[in-house]
Amino acid sequence: xxxxxDPNARASETRSMLLNxxxxxxxxxxxxxxxxxxDGETVINAEVEIGYLHRAFEKMCEQGPYNNAIPYTxxxxxxxxxxxxxxxxxxxxxxxxxxxxxxxxxIRVIMSEISRITDHLTCIGASAMELGAFTVFLYMIxxxxxxxxxxxNVTGARLTISYARIGGLKSDLPxxxxxxxxxxxxxxxKILKEVEGLLNTNRIFIDRVKDVGVIxxxxxxxxxxxxxxxxxxxxxxxxxxxxxxxxYDRLDFDxxxxxxxDNLDRYYVRMEEMFQSMLIIEQCLKQMPKxxxxxxxxxxxxxxxxxVDEAKIGHTRGLKDVKVEADPTLEGTGKTFRSVYAxxxxxxxxxxxxxxxxxxxxxNHFKLVMHGHGVxxxxxxxxxxxxxxxxxxxxxxxxxNSDRPYRVRVRPPCFPIVAALPKLIIGEGVxxxxxxxxxxxxxxxxxxx
Amino acid sequence: xxxxxxxxxxxxxFPNLVLEAGVNRGYATVVIKKEGVKAFAExxxxxxxxxxxxxxxxxxxxxxxxxxKENRFEVIYNLYSLNQKHRLFVKALxxxxxxxxxxxxxxWPAANWYEREVWDMxxxxxxxxxxxxxxxxxxxxxxxxLRKDYTYNRRQPLIGPMN
Numbered sequence: 001x002x003x004x005x006d007p008n009a010r011a012s013e014t015r016s017m018l019l020n021x022x023x024x025x026x027x028x029x030x031x032x033x034x035x036x037x038x039d040g041e042t043v044i045n046a047e048v049e050i051g052y053l054h055r056a057f058e059k060m061c062e063q064g065p066y067n068n069a070i071p072y073t074x075x076x077x078x079x080x081x082x083x084x085x086x087x088x089x090x091x092x093x094x095x096x097x098x099x100x101x102x103x104x105x106x107i108r109v110i111m112s113e114i115s116r117i118t119d120h121l122t123c124i125g126a127s128a129m130e131l132g133a134f135t136v137f138l139y140m141i142x143x144x145x146x147x148x149x150x151x152x153n154v155t156g157a158r159l160t161i162s163y164a165r166i167g168g169l170k171s172d173l174p175x176x177x178x179x180x181x182x183x184x185x186x187x188x189x190k191i192l193k194e195v196e197g198l199l200n201t202n203r204i205f206i207d208r209v210k211d212v213g214v215i216x217x218x219x220x221x222x223x224x225x226x227x228x229x230x231x232x233x234x235x236x237x238x239x240x241x242x243x244x245x246x247x248y249d250r251l252d253f254d255x256x257x258x259x260x261x262d263n264l265d266r267y268y269v270r271m272e273e274m275f276q277s278m279l280i281i282e283q284c285l286k287q288m289p290k291x292x293x294x295x296x297x298x299x300x301x302x303x304x305x306x307x308v309d310e311a312k313i314g315h316t317r318g319l320k321d322v323k324v325e326a327d328p329t330l331e332g333t334g335k336t337f338r339s340v341y342a343x344x345x346x347x348x349x350x351x352x353x354x355x356x357x358x359x360x361x362x363x364n365h366f367k368l369v370m371h372g373h374g375v376x377x378x379x380x381x382x383x384x385x386x387x388x389x390x391x392x393x394x395x396x397x398x399x400x401n402s403d404r405p406y407r408v409r410v411r412p413p414c415f416p417i418v419a420a421l422p423k424l425i426i427g428e429g430v431x432x433x434x435x436x437x438x439x440x441x442x443x444x445x446x447x448x449x
Numbered sequence: 450x451x452x453x454x455x456x457x458x459x460x461x462x463f464p465n466l467v468l469e470a471g472v473n474r475g476y477a478t479v480v481i482k483k484e485g486v487k488a489f490a491e492x493x494x495x496x497x498x499x500x501x502x503x504x505x506x507x508x509x510x511x512x513x514x515x516x517x518k519e520n521r522f523e524v525i526y527n528l529y530s531l532n533q534k535h536r537l538f539v540k541a542l543x544x545x546x547x548x549x550x551x552x553x554x555x556x557w558p559a560a561n562w563y564e565r566e567v568w569d570m571x572x573x574x575x576x577x578x579x580x581x582x583x584x585x586x587x588x589x590x591x592x593x594x595l596r597k598d599y600t601y602n603r604r605q606p607l608i609g610p611m612n
Contacts, residue, residue, distance in 0.1 A: 051583075059594055221503055222502075222559065223559045243534075380473065380474065383476060394506065394527070396508065396525070396527070406515075409508045409525075411527070416562070419559065449585065
């Protein structure tokens with residue numbers, strides 16, 4: 001005779017299950033690890049682990065001259081690198097307290113908006129693909145390709161663009177850029193309309209994203225979230241509108257806001273932002289001043305390499321008046337930088353034509369580039385916020401009046417969003433992690449510095 | 450309210466805590482003693498007129514090679530008020546001998562991860578933080594990489610080349 005059975009005892013016990021999502025997982029855009037505790041299908045606890053892509057951005061910026069940090073900023077947000085480039089340059093320009101030329105500012109706005117569109121296209125395309133809408137992904141990537149071709153046309157690279165310089169830009173827009181850009185906008189609009197047709201009334205898509213991943217306005221503010229994520233909760237904070245920089249105050253555009261703060265509203269906000277960005281680009285093209293494109297030295301044109309050879313053997317007489325046709329492999333390709341550079345000689349690199357063509361240009365270049373000289377902002381610190389594709393992107397630069405930054409700090413916009421991610425997914429099903437995470441638009445490069 | 454008026458108001462409201470107040474390149478900036486940072490933060494968040502409801506960023510800087518600075522570290526808070534549309538930079542001075550400061554994670558939840566990052570990179574301990582552990586580096590990492598005495602080429606591989 002054994003002991004009588006406890007009437008409350010159960011034949012089985014319930015335990016929660018730990019599930020690792022990532023670090024290497026096709027749905028984790030980049031490398032991030034979410035440790036979830038599951039009760040059946042429901043997430044009851046979650047923790048996010050980041051840092052797998054840490055590349056010491058801030059430390060490496062301190063090791064070289066100011067202009068050397070620009071290629072590092074490309075790799076922060078690798079879907080919209082131009083905004084990072086421009087944001088860093090604006091912060092250093094604020095240290096100097098200088099303004100770039102008007103044409104340069106318009107080009108910076110155009111390139112930022114193109115980047116914003118490519119970023120949103122990737123984000124929506126990828127999250128739609130994860131919900132089964134593969135067609136949308138292909139359409140979006142097709143549209144992105146039109147824009148990447150333009151970026152390649154202007155900067156020479158698709159991703160590692162390094163286009164902005166402190167005090168200006170690497171080069172002016174190439175010839176025939178405007179009609180190409182307008183044609184790309186027409187194509188992109190057409191594709192976005194098609195995607196709206198595919199998703200906006202799609203029962204499968206709506207059921208998966210509506211009322212999923214909800215965050216309240218108060219929580220979003222408490223976590224310091226900005227950008228489309230904050231706007232989907234109904235707060236109309238957009239740096240471009242609230243604190244206009246560059247020439248955004250002359251442009252007419254709307255800031256779309258959502259209402260519920262769920263994945264569906266974030267999708268709508270991003271879609272509408274792309275249409276607004278295209279309106280901004282069209283206005284910029286209309287307003288942009290032409291600016292002089294020709295070098296002001298008159299005379300015959302010889303290739304830059306030949307001019308260097310001539311100078312080496314002492315044939316310098318008359319070179320001053322000669323207009324150089326720079327080699328296409330050099331920066332410049334026969335165009336002047338004057339129209340896109342600030343006039344301050346202690347900041348702006350001279351045109352390559354000047355560097356190779358006359359002694360003043362060469363000395364100027366030497367003073368800005370060589371070790372021990374360099375770009376030297378006055379002592380102090382400056383912060384410059386710009387509206388990145390994910391929210392407020394700020395660079396905080398401290399200068400000790402030497403040729404390299406004492407400290408560079410980047411405020412990556414997706415850092416606070418990923419910090420709030422557990423709040424978004426707790427209480428939802430396992431399958432909802434993927435669309436919510438997609439709408440966060442985590443970018444490993446800027447998140448992990 | 451412009452930046453200069455904001456800095457002046459904060460100085461008059463907290464005369465014992467604020468050491469310097471001024472405008473630096475467009476933004477109001479105040480330098481404070483680290484002791485009262487939590488009460489200061491709560492007051493900035495809740496008092497009308499300030500209403501700094503967003504903590505945009507927390508970072509630090511190491512002034513080891515900066516002769517005129519007495520304290521080695523500065524913890525820099527970047528605050529933003531959505532209603533008033535103004536921004537404030539608060540710098541709390543942290544000496545090398547006592548690298549601790551109160552956590553503001555209970556005031557703004559955003560501080561949770563930012564303070565973990567500052568601990569990871571600079572080794573500044575935030576007292577009262579709910580979960581102060583490394584965020585970007587791994588647990589076995591020795592030292593704090595953004596300190597100026599940590600050379601940039603020092604390597605600490607978890608898995609050596611022999612493995």
